[in-house]
Amino acid sequence: MLDADIRLRLDRLDLDAVLSVQAGEVVALLGPNGAGKSTVLRALSGLLRLDGGKVELDGTVLEEPAKHIRVAPEKRPVGLMFQEYLLFPHLSAVENVAFGLRARGVDRRAARERAAAALERLGVAKVAEARPGNMSGGQQQRVAMARAMVTEPKLLLLDEPLAALDVSTKTDVRRQLRATLRESQAANVMVTHDLLDAVALADRMFVIEDGGIAQSGTPAEVTARPKSRYVADLVGVNLLRGTARGTALELDGGGRLVTGQEMSGQVLALIAPHDVSVSRDRPDGESSPNVWPGQIGAVDLMGDRVRVRVDGTPTITAEVTPAAVDALNLDAGGQLWASVPPTSIHSYLP
Amino acid sequence: MRNDRARMGVAVICLAIVAMLAAACGTSSSSTVRTTSASQKVSGTVVVFAAASLKDAFDQIGKQFEQANPGVSVKFNYAGSSSLATQIKQAAPADVFASADTTNMDTVTNDNLASGPKNFASNTLEIMVGAGNPKHIKSVSDLANSDVKVAVCASDVPCGKYTQEVFKKAGVTVQPVSEETSVSSVVTKVTLGEADAGVVYTTDVKAAGDKAAGVAIPADQNVTAEYPIVALKDAPNKDGATAFINYVLGSAGQKVLESFGFKPAGK
Amino acid sequence: MSRSGQGFNPVIAGLAAIAALFFILPLTGLVIRAPWSSMTKTITSSTSLDALWLTLIASLATTALALIFGFPLAWLLARVQFRGKALVRGLTTLPMVLPPVVGGIALLLAYGRRGLVGEPLYSAVGFSLPFTTPGVIVAESFVAMPFFVITLESGLSSMNTRLEDAARSLGASRLTVFRRVTLPLIAPSLLAGTVLAWSRAVGEFGATITFAGNLPGVTQTAPLAIYISQSSGKIDEAIALSLVLVVVSLAVMIGTRNRSRSA
Numbered sequence A: 001m002l003d004a005d006i007r008l009r010l011d012r013l014d015l016d017a018v019l020s021v022q023a024g025e026v027v028a029l030l031g032p033n034g035a036g037k038s039t040v041l042r043a044l045s046g047l048l049r050l051d052g053g054k055v056e057l058d059g060t061v062l063e064e065p066a067k068h069i070r071v072a073p074e075k076r077p078v079g080l081m082f083q084e085y086l087l088f089p090h091l092s093a094v095e096n097v098a099f100g101l102r103a104r105g106v107d108r109r110a111a112r113e114r115a116a117a118a119l120e121r122l123g124v125a126k127v128a129e130a131r132p133g134n135m136s137g138g139q140q141q142r143v144a145m146a147r148a149m150v151t152e153p154k155l156l157l158l159d160e161p162l163a164a165l166d167v168s169t170k171t172d173v174r175r176q177l178r179a180t181l182r183e184s185q186a187a188n189v190m191v192t193h194d195l196l197d198a199v200a201l202a203d204r205m206f207v208i209e210d211g212g213i214a215q216s217g218t219p220a221e222v223t224a225r226p227k228s229r230y231v232a233d234l235v236g237v238n239l240l241r242g243t244a245r246g247t248a249l250e251l252d253g254g255g256r257l258v259t260g261q262e263m264s265g266q267v268l269a270l271i272a273p274h275d276v277s278v279s280r281d282r283p284d285g286e287s288s289p290n291v292w293p294g295q296i297g298a299v300d301l302m303g304d305r306v307r308v309r310v311d312g313t314p315t316i317t318a319e320v321t322p323a324a325v326d327a328l329n330l331d332a333g334g335q336l337w338a339s340v341p342p343t344s345i346h347s348y349l350p
Numbered sequence B: 001m002r003n004d005r006a007r008m009g010v011a012v013i014c015l016a017i018v019a020m021l022a023a024a025c026g027t028s029s030s031s032t033v034r035t036t037s038a039s040q041k042v043s044g045t046v047v048v049f050a051a052a053s054l055k056d057a058f059d060q061i062g063k064q065f066e067q068a069n070p071g072v073s074v075k076f077n078y079a080g081s082s083s084l085a086t087q088i089k090q091a092a093p094a095d096v097f098a099s100a101d102t103t104n105m106d107t108v109t110n111d112n113l114a115s116g117p118k119n120f121a122s123n124t125l126e127i128m129v130g131a132g133n134p135k136h137i138k139s140v141s142d143l144a145n146s147d148v149k150v151a152v153c154a155s156d157v158p159c160g161k162y163t164q165e166v167f168k169k170a171g172v173t174v175q176p177v178s179e180e181t182s183v184s185s186v187v188t189k190v191t192l193g194e195a196d197a198g199v200v201y202t203t204d205v206k207a208a209g210d211k212a213a214g215v216a217i218p219a220d221q222n223v224t225a226e227y228p229i230v231a232l233k234d235a236p237n238k239d240g241a242t243a244f245i246n247y248v249l250g251s252a253g254q255k256v257l258e259s260f261g262f263k264p265a266g267k
Numbered sequence C: 001m002s003r004s005g006q007g008f009n010p011v012i013a014g015l016a017a018i019a020a021l022f023f024i025l026p027l028t029g030l031v032i033r034a035p036w037s038s039m040t041k042t043i044t045s046s047t048s049l050d051a052l053w054l055t056l057i058a059s060l061a062t063t064a065l066a067l068i069f070g071f072p073l074a075w076l077l078a079r080v081q082f083r084g085k086a087l088v089r090g091l092t093t094l095p096m097v098l099p100p101v102v103g104g105i106a107l108l109l110a111y112g113r114r115g116l117v118g119e120p121l122y123s124a125v126g127f128s129l130p131f132t133t134p135g136v137i138v139a140e141s142f143v144a145m146p147f148f149v150i151t152l153e154s155g156l157s158s159m160n161t162r163l164e165d166a167a168r169s170l171g172a173s174r175l176t177v178f179r180r181v182t183l184p185l186i187a188p189s190l191l192a193g194t195v196l197a198w199s200r201a202v203g204e205f206g207a208t209i210t211f212a213g214n215l216p217g218v219t220q221t222a223p224l225a226i227y228i229s230q231s232s233g234k235i236d237e238a239i240a241l242s243l244v245l246v247v248v249s250l251a252v253m254i255g256t257r258n259r260s261r262s263a
Helices: A037-045 A093-103 A108-121 A137-149 A167-183 A195-201 A219-224 A229-235 A322-327 B002-025 B052-068 B081-089 B102-110 B140-144 B158-170 B183-191 B202-211 B238-249 B251-259 C010-033 C036-043 C046-079 C085-097 C100-111 C118-125 C133-157 C162-169 C174-202 C206-212 C222-231 C235-256
Strands: A002-010 A013-021 A026-030 A052-057 A060-064 A078-081 A155-159 A187-191 A204-209 A212-217 A238-251 A256-271 A277-279 A291-302 A305-312 A316-320 A335-339 A346-348 B044-051 B072-079 B096-098 B118-130 B150-153 B178-180 B197-201 B212-216 B224-231
Touching: A002 A037, A013 A026, A013 A037, A013 A187, A013 A204, A026 A037, A026 A195, A037 A078, A037 A155, A037 A187, A078 A137, A078 C162, A093 A108, A093 A137, A093 C174, A108 A137, A137 A155, A137 A167, A167 A195, A195 A219, A204 A219, A204 A229, A212 A219, A212 A229, A219 A229, A229 A238, A277 A316, A305 A322, A305 A335, A316 A322, B044 B052, B044 B081, B044 B238, B052 B072, B052 B183, B052 B202, B052 B238, B052 B251, B072 B081, B072 B238, B081 B096, B081 B102, B081 C222, B096 B238, B102 B158, B102 B224, B118 B158, B118 B183, B118 B202, B118 B238, B118 B251, B140 B158, B150 B158, B150 B183, B158 B197, B158 B224, B178 B183, B183 B197, B183 B202, B183 B212, B197 B202, B202 B212, B224 B238, B238 B251, C010 C235, C036 C046, C036 C235, C046 C085, C046 C133, C046 C174, C046 C222, C046 C235, C085 C133, C100 C118, C100 C133, C100 C206, C133 C174, C133 C206, C162 C174, C174 C235, C206 C222, C222 C235
Parallel strands: A013 A212, A026 A187, A026 A204, A078 A155, A155 A187, B044 B072, B044 B096, B150 B178, B150 B197
Antiparallel strands: A002 A013, A002 A052, A052 A060, A204 A212, A238 A256, A256 A346, A277 A335, A291 A305, A291 A335, A305 A316, B096 B224, B118 B197, B118 B212, B118 B224
16 A cells, blocks of 8 residues: 655656555556656656655655655665666566566576566567567567566556557557556556546546646546546546536636536536537527637547537537538638537536 | 679779879979089078987077078988988988987998998087986996986987997996987986986087086096988988088088087097 | 669779778788798797787786776766866866877876876885886876777766666666666677777877886887887887787777677
8 A cells, every 4th residue: 555745846846746545456647748747656666756745655664754764766665667668678578577576686597487477478478588679669568567567566656658559559458457457466556648548447546737636536536527627628528617606607717607506606617518519690599598609719520520619708619520510611710609508517616 | 783893893993003003103202302413502401310419409500501501491300310220211301311320320321322421520428317416426336226217228229329338338237217219308307307317418418408417427438429420322402411411510510519519520 | 782772882982992901001011021930039039028018918907997997987977967077078088189298298297206296106105107117007098098988988878877767666776787787788888998998008109108218128018119129220020019919909809899889
């Protein structure tokens, strides 16, 4: 079980993050670039010093600056899988994987056997004697994973494990990672920028923004109620802020909406794009009290759906079918009317 | 593909031959020589290979010679006489050779590269010590003391041969700390304070001024170094060579040599 | 050549041929003019053996010093930020571009009997470096160590130091990281730097003769002996000794050729 309160300052980043992870749990760490995700991992592994706070793993304090306690990275039962893998180029796959075991005193033969078995489990036994330079990206990824996990660490840190893979490999590897993590009894912390990874692999997730934890919860909770623009963008929904008085919602950026719930005070309001209707002419007052005009800001084709951003008060993104793009002649730009039924506006406390 | 290889081979050989021919044919003399056989007027450049111990004296002679013969420039190459003799035998382009001993002059004349050398000066040896003679050296036998660091010329350099003769005459075995390639290097080692003493020419001690002091070697232990000078048979500037040698042997040259501490030639 | 689609270029081929010949001809000349009949006697004369032996131990000692002192210096320059680093790097590599005889004079002024450091040393223990074999080693180190430092520094800084992080995260102590990750990765430049320093030390002349002097058996290394021989007309001795040096150097070059290509 990991109990961490990480406080450190690095260049322009002021990091202050608290997280806890149970044994066997997978926690995902998401956030925009520069938010501090990788820094958290490096701090947990000991490669970066804390300025304040504490890191405690299974009852042992690994670092506590206030009490001058610091366990060197090589002495921590922590496994770290790097974003760029960092496989030793002069060693073969099996030697790479055996490295951690031998460094911890396992004799050469036993280390080799365990390493070979680990590679076998991950399905890359055939590259055991190959050097990293002669492997594909997917193979390197699996070797890197085997290397981090073979020492059976109590805390496993994965830095963007799937980021460097191409789309077709990614799906397979994600599935494999899921199976592997399921078996592991370590506390697992995975940094990713892909919400899909979090949803598919994690039991809980933390969102880091600007050096602090902006939101945490199960993936379902977080995606249902994003509390920041970053998460909202990640999930792909509209997120507005405002002050509620009953069902009346006065938006911070200007504009007024009628919601489906009675709330009061500062709230966040989530509107799914597919709940937003757009038209060229002003809809009549019956359909919805939430109707306003705007200029077409952007039209993005996303697979079989199209997203239209309407810049108005407020700015809102709607989802339409490709057919509607033609019907409404959206490519020409110009004015558009947006409309949202009150029941589609989900308000909640920030 | 095969054509390319063959063509490259031919090109390489052709270019190599051209390069070698160019090198072989291009050995023209460097100096602009206009030797007019009839007139006595000397011109052009005169290249003089002279023993290291002649440097200061010959620099002066060279200046005076140039003043007396406008349009002439004298260039000197100073080194140990054995080194100079070797260079001359390897066809270095020199007009005049002035050696610090007859042995090295003989190697040049024996190879038929010159004939009829004339002695123009003589020199004796002297012990050079640091200014103030800190180690209180008084004689050649003092040089055999183990706490005295003595630098000498290497034995193939004239000054080195002379030094060995002096040691033999004095009945002394000296262990030098270094055998230098020219007498100037011995002077440097002593004036820099690295060596306590060095065996050099009398003229070197005089030239060092107050940077060093001298300890005389008595005549019965000393040797007389005879300096011969000769014009080389393949001299690019034969008239210039003759004129220079005449100047050295003449009263003006002899006066300069005397002022630097050289003695007149024996024989 | 033809596979890459680039045609045969006579100008480049020709210039390259001239360059190659430029180096091959002198060496060929050495071999052809060598006094083969008296070779064994010349090489085994006491002067030659003294010179070769001295060259061997002095160059090896110089190389060892380069490793011991040059490695930390290279490490410092490659890995540590400190003020005045550019100056330190400039000064410690200056001997590379300095004419060796200038180096010899500078050494005299520092470590000679009246030198900045040499004088107190002499007053204290009565020892001074000129005219001694250690003096030869000092002269050779002065010119050879910078080559080692520069080569190793470039190898160290071009290495991905995050691999060392990875090794530590796997449980390797700092010593293990150095031994199993850093060293193997810098091995090519380490080897190249060592060979470079050694060969520079073997060929050192100007600084040696100026600082250490010339005495057979004590300070007369092979290059000095060769110079003395040729300047006194003993060309055969000079050629014989030169050939020995050429053969040894060639052997070292060939032996380390493949392994010293930088990673």
